[in-house]
Amino acid sequence: MKLTKINLLNFRNCGNINISLGDKMNIFIGNNAQGKTNILEAITMLALTKSHRVGVNPNIIMFNKKKAQIKGVVKKKNIISKMEVNITEDGKNLKINQTDIKKVSDYISNLNVIVFTPDDLEIVKGSPNIRRNLLNIQLSQISKTYLNTYNEYNKLLKTRNEYLKILFSNSIADKTYLDIITDKLIEKAIFIYQKRREYIDLINIYIDKYYKEIVEISGLKVIYQTNIDFDDYENEVMRKKMKHIFHKNYNKELNYGMTMYGPHRDDFYFDFKGNDLKFFGSQGQQKIAILSYKLAEIPIFTSICETEPLLLLDDIFSELDIKKRNKLLKFINNGNTQTIITTTDLKNISKKYLNDAYIYEVKNGNVERK
Ligand SMILES: Nc1ncnc2c1ncn2[C@@H]1O[C@H](COP(=O)(O)OP(=O)(O)OP(=O)(O)O)[C@@H](O)[C@H]1O
Ligand SMILES: [Mg+2]
Numbered sequence: 001m002k003l004t005k006i007n008l009l010n011f012r013n014c015g016n017i018n019i020s021l022g023d024k025m026n027i028f029i030g031n032n033a034q035g036k037t038n039i040l041e042a043i044t045m046l047a048l049t050k051s052h053r054v055g056v057n058p059n060i061i062m063f064n065k066k067k068a069q070i071k072g073v074v075k076k077k078n079i080i081s082k083m084e085v086n087i088t089e090d091g092k093n094l095k096i097n098q099t100d101i102k103k104v105s106d107y108i109s110n111l112n113v114i115v116f117t118p119d120d121l122e123i124v125k126g127s128p129n130i131r132r133n134l135l136n137i138q139l140s141q142i143s144k145t146y147l148n149t150y151n152e153y154n155k156l157l158k159t160r161n162e163y164l165k166i167l168f169s170n171s172i173a174d175k176t177y178l179d180i181i182t183d184k185l186i187e188k189a190i191f192i193y194q195k196r197r198e199y200i201d202l203i204n205i206y207i208d209k210y211y212k213e214i215v216e217i218s219g220l221k222v223i224y225q226t227n228i229d230f231d232d233y234e235n236e237v238m239r240k241k242m243k244h245i246f247h248k249n250y251n252k253e254l255n256y257g258m259t260m261y262g263p264h265r266d267d268f269y270f271d272f273k274g275n276d277l278k279f280f281g282s283q284g285q286q287k288i289a290i291l292s293y294k295l296a297e298i299p300i301f302t303s304i305c306e307t308e309p310l311l312l313l314d315d316i317f318s319e320l321d322i323k324k325r326n327k328l329l330k331f332i333n334n335g336n337t338q339t340i341i342t343t344t345d346l347k348n349i350s351k352k353y354l355n356d357a358y359i360y361e362v363k364n365g366n367v368e369r370k
Pocket of ligand 1 (some may be wrong): 012030036039
């Protein structure tokens with residue numbers, strides 16, 4: 001798929017941007033604080049309805065304005081669709097081809113994006129919920145069933161936790177109800193575990209190959225960590241194991257008043273030649289590991305969705321040495337994926353990789369094609 005046009009109104013410092021994008025590489029150049037990341041954020045919101053940024057002002061409507069709007073035209077196998085997100089102080093409204101879309105799950109598969117940002121270092125270094133969040137966002141884009149199952153799991157989890165507290169404080173409460181919820185929860189959990197396992201296995205098919213293309217050394221893989229050890233990911237084996245774990249830990253969960261086992265406690269880490277990159281990797285190494293993870297998502301998305309996703313790379317060249325910058329560009333240039341890159345400059349970038357690129361200058365919330 002290709003995002004052919006983008007139109008922003010009062011989105012952060014972008015008052016009115018209306019541009020066409022190239023099918024391959026698009027580079028937004030500008031000094032600090034001009035609006036480069038804001039543009040990528042807008043594209044992410046157009047795709048996922050949510051911002052990918054953490055720790056920035058959540059109010060994305062331009063100061064002193066009432067409404068922000070993001071519009072985009074997406075071409076998928078010659079089918080054109082118009083996507084639209086309107087943001088007011090009261091909330092968001094989503095549209096496809098001018099028709100209101102009520103459910104996020106009916107909206108988000110229309111534009112698939114893979115985003116890389118400088119904050120992504122937290123994927124290696126930060127807490128497990130950051131990594132779970134990443135898995136959820138990506139799996140939700142490629143599987144509506146995953147998104148729905150994940151939401152149902154969370155509802156059941158909440159109910160189960162509440163009921164554990166009731167059981168703890170009320171001696172006449174009935175445990176049968178807990179067992180019913182537990183059985184339902186297990187079914188959702190099995191599906192989530194299986195999908196995450198499958199996804200990480202797919203990542204491992206590509207990640208080391210891409211890592212090697214950029215740094216010329218191999219040995220990277222992703223290790224999935226669940227807090228229940230499964231010998232097998234077959235339904236019945238998993239069901240039996242989970243029932244056993246919940247049975248065994250009933251008193252413990254009762255005392256804590258919460259569900260302590262399940263995919264809500266999942267994690268993964270980056271293993272480089274037997275070491276966890278969180279503790280042994282340099283900042284640059286960690287950055288390239290995450291980047292390779294994101295690049296590995298391209299063939300996965302492409303085969304599952306039968307169309308290529310859009311790759312968004314924010315401030316990609318910082319912390320990469322000249323050789324690696326060019327290796328990365330070569331890699332992108334060789335592929336067919338539509339890519340949007342932001343950078344403060346194109347110093348030391350080989351011109352031969354920029355032949356097909358659309359280059360834009362971003363200045364004070366405005367964009368001009370060079
Ligand atoms: N709601 C808003 N209304 C108006 N301006 C905003 C709003 N939210 C953020 N901004 C401003 O947008 C400006 C551009 O931010 P952005 O993060 O896009 O910069 P950037 O070009 O990516 O810079 P850098 O190279 O430092 O990453 C910032 O100065 C910020 O204060
Ligand atoms: Mg930025």
